[in-house]
Amino acid sequence: MRRWLVAASITMVSVLGLTACGGGGGEQTAQSPSADSGGKQQVEVFSWWTGPGEADGLAAMRKIFEDKNPTYTFFDAAVAGGSGDKAKALLQSKLQAGTPPDTFQGHAGAELQGYIKAGNLEDLTSLYDELKLKEVFPAQLVEQISVEGKIYSVPVNIHRSNVLWFNPAVLKEAGVAGAPKTIEEFVAALEKVKAKGKVPLSIGSEWTVTHLLESVLLGSLGTDAYNALFKPGADWNSPQVTTALQNFAKIMEYAGDPQDDWQPAAKQVADGEAAFNIMGDWAYGYFHNPPEGGLGKKSKTDFDWAPAPGTEGTYLWLSDSFTLPKGAKNRDGALAWLKVAASKEGQDAFNPKKGSIPARKDADQSLYTDYLADALKDWSSNKLAGSIQHGVAVNQPWLAAINEQVGLFLGTKDVKALQQGLADAATANAQ
Ligand code: GAL
Numbered sequence: 001m002r003r004w005l006v007a008a009s010i011t012m013v014s015v016l017g018l019t020a021c022g023g024g025g026g027e028q029t030a031q032s033p034s035a036d037s038g039g040k041q042q043v044e045v046f047s048w049w050t051g052p053g054e055a056d057g058l059a060a061m062r063k064i065f066e067d068k069n070p071t072y073t074f075f076d077a078a079v080a081g082g083s084g085d086k087a088k089a090l091l092q093s094k095l096q097a098g099t100p101p102d103t104f105q106g107h108a109g110a111e112l113q114g115y116i117k118a119g120n121l122e123d124l125t126s127l128y129d130e131l132k133l134k135e136v137f138p139a140q141l142v143e144q145i146s147v148e149g150k151i152y153s154v155p156v157n158i159h160r161s162n163v164l165w166f167n168p169a170v171l172k173e174a175g176v177a178g179a180p181k182t183i184e185e186f187v188a189a190l191e192k193v194k195a196k197g198k199v200p201l202s203i204g205s206e207w208t209v210t211h212l213l214e215s216v217l218l219g220s221l222g223t224d225a226y227n228a229l230f231k232p233g234a235d236w237n238s239p240q241v242t243t244a245l246q247n248f249a250k251i252m253e254y255a256g257d258p259q260d261d262w263q264p265a266a267k268q269v270a271d272g273e274a275a276f277n278i279m280g281d282w283a284y285g286y287f288h289n290p291p292e293g294g295l296g297k298k299s300k301t302d303f304d305w306a307p308a309p310g311t312e313g314t315y316l317w318l319s320d321s322f323t324l325p326k327g328a329k330n331r332d333g334a335l336a337w338l339k340v341a342a343s344k345e346g347q348d349a350f351n352p353k354k355g356s357i358p359a360r361k362d363a364d365q366s367l368y369t370d371y372l373a374d375a376l377k378d379w380s381s382n383k384l385a386g387s388i389q390h391g392v393a394v395n396q397p398w399l400a401a402i403n404e405q406v407g408l409f410l411g412t413k414d415v416k417a418l419q420q421g422l423a424d425a426a427t428a429n430a431q
């Protein structure tokens with residue numbers, strides 16, 4: 001049986017002083033929609049999809065929105081920074097100031113439950129009824145975006161977090177026969193690559209290390225014990241967690257210099273400078289999309305993939321969804337965006353570019369080839385575990401506490417302190 005994680009609530013710390021990359025819409029206080037020079041009403045769409053790869057998916061969905069809605073213009077309020085760390089901080093300040101964007105991206109699960117419980121979102125049940133959406137989204141996914149039977153967002157995709165990306169030529173040169181299946185095999189492979197003078201494991205900014213940690217926890221503990229970490233009374237001080245964190249510390253010994261974000265770290269693999277990178281499947285869009293937005297790399301030659309070591313058979317999942325914040329200036333425009341995001345056409349335009357599979361069950365499967373065909377197959381047959389870094393398993397204060405501990409560990413390399421810090425974070429935040 002599929003194992004969906006129980007979600008929890010948030011109150012996020014606000015961080016001021018960040019600006020949206022689109023300019024103009026972020027600081028408006030008027031409660032009526034802004035118009036562009038042609039008199040069209042703006043719809044402010046807030047996300048963090050500005051970088052190579054991810055922006056392509058958004059552009060594909062934007063095009064459909066604009067074609068279908070000639071009276072609206074899409075205002076791109078995306079804030080740069082993978083995983084949305086900066087975007088989410090700015091969003092919180094906008095929500096607190098009562099100047100929300102017309103719609104924003106939030107992760108299904110604990111993160112979204114936080115916005116719901118804080119009273120930030122409008123109930124979208126009538127939209128679900130109108131478009132018969134309950135029939136097209138997996139019931140367990142709808143559960144993650146609902147509270148007391150009311151549904152609060154429109155999921156556009158399913159992403160996989162536990163993907164091991166690797167460069168086949170670098171592995172061959174190091175004498176590594178194929179993708180390592182266990183943590184032990186992974187460490188042995190990292191050692192072989194190190195001996196050849198290449199970067200064994202590329203990493204990006206700090207959040208990418210928490211991203212790595214979730215795959216190592218899953219690969220070390222197994223699915224049931226991983227999922228149990230987020231239930232009330234979970235034991236983060238167990239010897240099994242100690243072993244998992246020792247594995248994490250060992251693997252981190254092989255990490256290269258931290259890159260600015262996930263894209264430059266992934267690029268080291270595609271360029272043959274590094275052997276491995278553990279990153280979500282948005283990396284596929286980046287590797288595969290043509291050079292205007294991606295790297296235009298050759299699948300199976302420049303890059304290849306496998307489940308992160310020890311995690312085969314489990315989909316460490318997350319889902320991007322769009323919301324209707326209370327007080328949106330252009331509520332009708334936001335609903336028009338949500339209709340596109342919910343549609344088969346919108347999802348089939350967005351996901352092949354984004355490197356994700358559609359949340360809808362009735363998408364055109366022929367569009368999902370190569371890595372994405374594997375993802376579709378695994379999604380329908382694997383066990384499920386919820387991502388930590390991307391909003392499923394833990395709420396935002398808990399994630400902030402985990403990130404803080406990971407940040408401290410990068411300096412101290414102290415496994416014992418990391419375990420105690422993670423245990424304290426769970427005690428303080430689990431609900
Ligand atoms: C995740 C998000 C993905 C992708 C990734 C890297 O949190 O769900 O869609 O954008 O961050 O930025």
